[in-house]
Amino acid sequence: MWLTTIKQFLTLIMKNRFFTFVNLFGISFTIMLVMILQISFESRVWPGGPEKTVDKMLFLNRSVISKEKSMRLGGISNSVIKEYILNMKTPQKIGVISYSQWTYIGNNGVTDFVVKGTNAEFLSMFNYKMLEGRMYTKKEVSQSKDVIVINRKVKEQFFGNDSAVGKTIEVQDKLFTVVGVVDNVPVNCETAYSDIWYPYTLFNEPLKLFNQTGRWGAVLLAANKTDFANIKEEAAMIEKKVSTQTDGWAFNFGGPFDVLDNYLIGNVDPRMYVGKNISLLMLAGKMLFILLIPALSLIAINLTRVQERAEEIAVRKTFGASSSSLIRQILFENFMLTLIGGLIGLLLAWISIRLFGDFLFAELSSPANGIVNVTLSLLTFLVCIVVSFILSVLSGIIPARRMAKLKPALIMKGGEL
């Protein structure tokens, strides 16, 4: 039966080309917008590239220090990192990062570079593509050696096509020896991204008080996801311990969070985070709202076809089709059309992201305009199909019910419908 339905659907869309074009245009444009949001969401949460293993990581990027009506929200202080985070027992690896920026004024004007102070474990957690040399070692970090790893962009700017390993470069008034060059990291790999990496021990900034925030973060790698609970428990213990050293201030990470939570929280107080399920539900609600407006237009278009197909529907009913089977058939046809529109929309979204990716990911790429790693995953296709299905039901159910209610007796009266 479905094969015949598909055959008839193809005949129908070929016979009504204008209707097909108008319908497909509306569907594909709508789904393009939704898919752009989906692809950009997915590319930020699971960007691939060096961050292939983010699903096994927990992130500690925030600290909230509060006392009565006062609250400090920011990164983690160096004292918490050094005294507690680096001594955690439950993670398989602990990577620490201090965030900073280096403005270089050269012959070609001003260039801003992202600079990250890290430990050696941090570099080993991500799949950086090594072009030359090596990463700095644990020993070099513990000995505060003046070594750095740079990306291809920095290497090309300062050393051209020559090898950079062994050469020196002055960053933030300090002279470093380049030990390795890695390929440029996509800007949407926010944690792994940097232009320059150096041992975090190099800049001996004074330790902050425990009731102060800082500009540090940590990545905790678990052997597998089942260890997340233990890591979170240990982090909760740290919160309690730190709180005893803060002169009455309550210390909270609000985490650690997995990669999805880490994205969904955004920049709000992590203690206010409502959780994955509600956040995703809210995103789905926004998507549904986006779909509702074009769905109304598609309902109007589909209703004009009720009259056109009335004879066929009445004949089907006469020969034994029930209203429910007709509704199924019409919804199936609508879904097929929406799915075609959905796949066109997905293609358009892909092209748009390729063409306008810089604009879409603009806030990520500061200060450096870099590449964005966008991939079409199975999840993207699944979302495309689900969105197509929702749009087809939203736009098809009213016309389908209207068609199924037609009285076949009108045909027997002479076909005046």
Add this chain to the structure above:
Amino acid sequence: MIELKNIQKVYRTKNIETLALDNINLKIKKGEFVSIMGPSGCGKSTLLNIIGLIDNPSEGDLSVCYTHINGQKEKQLANFRNFNLGFIFQRFHLIQSLNVIDNVELSLMYRKMSASERRKRAIETLEKVGLSHRAKHFPAELSGGQCQRVAIARAIVGNPSIILADEPTGNLDSKMGDEIMQILHNLNKENNTTIVMVTHDEKLAKQTDRIVRFFDGRQVN
């Protein structure tokens, strides 16, 4: 086979009430070929719609295939039509977007039947009406007589015990009309199919077992 007791059909709008059928009592036996005649607007088609279960009587009792119909639900009626009734219309009402074989298969689509079995039965039925060579053509590519033969094939493919034909030759020339009548007579004789045919043509009506005449919604003989 078909029994109508005190059937009444009233069409109501806001201001007007029209009595389409008034106190109809009619029995049609199994294997009978009955013509229904009368002037336009006398209620012939309304009667056929009620027997065909695509319209409800306002009052009265209806039995079709020895089954009491009153009070059955929409889905049950659809299923009943599918297995027991075949319809032939004056204007054929073939689905233009389906080819001949898919049109013939239509009623079988709503039965639990494999695609191959459906196809086999549709081809056999098309052979009976002499149109198997047109199986892949679309209705727009056929003559009126051929369209009506496809419509007959569609009506009989499910082996219904009753065929309801609403002026089946009304849109055809006399030669084609005779051919269609011959097919209906053969069905009636060979398969013992009960046929109820609405017609304006006295000559065709006389070929049937019985003529039931209507005037102003009432049975007049």
